[in-house]
Amino acid sequence: MASRESLLKVFGDDTVLLSNDSIPEELRRQPTGQTLTHTGLPENLLDAISSVPGLKEGVETYAEHYVGVEVEFDERIDAMYRIGFAGTGDILVEADTGDVHFVDHQERIVWRINSSVDKYVEVLCLLETERKRFDFLDEDDVAVQRKTLANQLRDADASAWPTGSTFWRWIIEQISADEYRVF
Numbered sequence: 001m002a003s004r005e006s007l008l009k010v011f012g013d014d015t016v017l018l019s020n021d022s023i024p025e026e027l028r029r030q031p032t033g034q035t036l037t038h039t040g041l042p043e044n045l046l047d048a049i050s051s052v053p054g055l056k057e058g059v060e061t062y063a064e065h066y067v068g069v070e071v072e073f074d075e076r077i078d079a080m081y082r083i084g085f086a087g088t089g090d091i092l093v094e095a096d097t098g099d100v101h102f103v104d105h106q107e108r109i110v111w112r113i114n115s116s117v118d119k120y121v122e123v124l125c126l127l128e129t130e131r132k133r134f135d136f137l138d139e140d141d142v143a144v145q146r147k148t149l150a151n152q153l154r155d156a157d158a159s160a161w162p163t164g165s166t167f168w169r170w171i172i173e174q175i176s177a178d179e180y181r182v183f
Helices: 004-011 031-039 117-134 139-156 161-176
Strands: 049-051 081-086 089-093 100-104 109-114
Touching: 004 031, 004 117, 031 117, 100 117, 109 117, 109 161, 117 139, 117 161, 139 161
Parallel strands: none
Antiparallel strands: 049 081, 081 089, 089 100, 100 109
16 A cells, blocks of 8 residues: 655655645545545656646646647547546546546546555556666666566556556556667
8 A cells, every 4th residue: 555655755846735635525435535635746757747736736637628629539538537638638536436547638548557546556656666677777677677577567457457457568668768878
């Protein structure tokens, strides 16, 4: 389980802690609301994943955020709450289940990437901690470290791995890419 202390240890002050007033009632009643108000979210993981700017002021649904813009998904996606973004899409949380999804606008694909916001935060902390291991590795060692990290992410949220593995492997590729590594 992710804690505020572990989030601060890994990300320092680059975190977002929400107030109860900024979270819709239906999220406040769920474990999602507890994670957002007591643990928080990292502001970003390099340029790979970021929290929504202005999230502290209020969490919006996908439909509310994209009102007036031609981005169409089904009603279920429109009702999810937007908490972050990555690459060409958004990170959303489903109020009823607490599941975290990635919606790719270009490919028009929706992936369930975590079974809860708590697991999402736990995985982001793991990624941030482990990404430093890529520094100074040669190409063969980077491939081994990518596989090791993918296995750790699978173990951290096994129930979401069948649908989330493609997304998380893509993030691992990004954070282990040369432009993110120190030489």
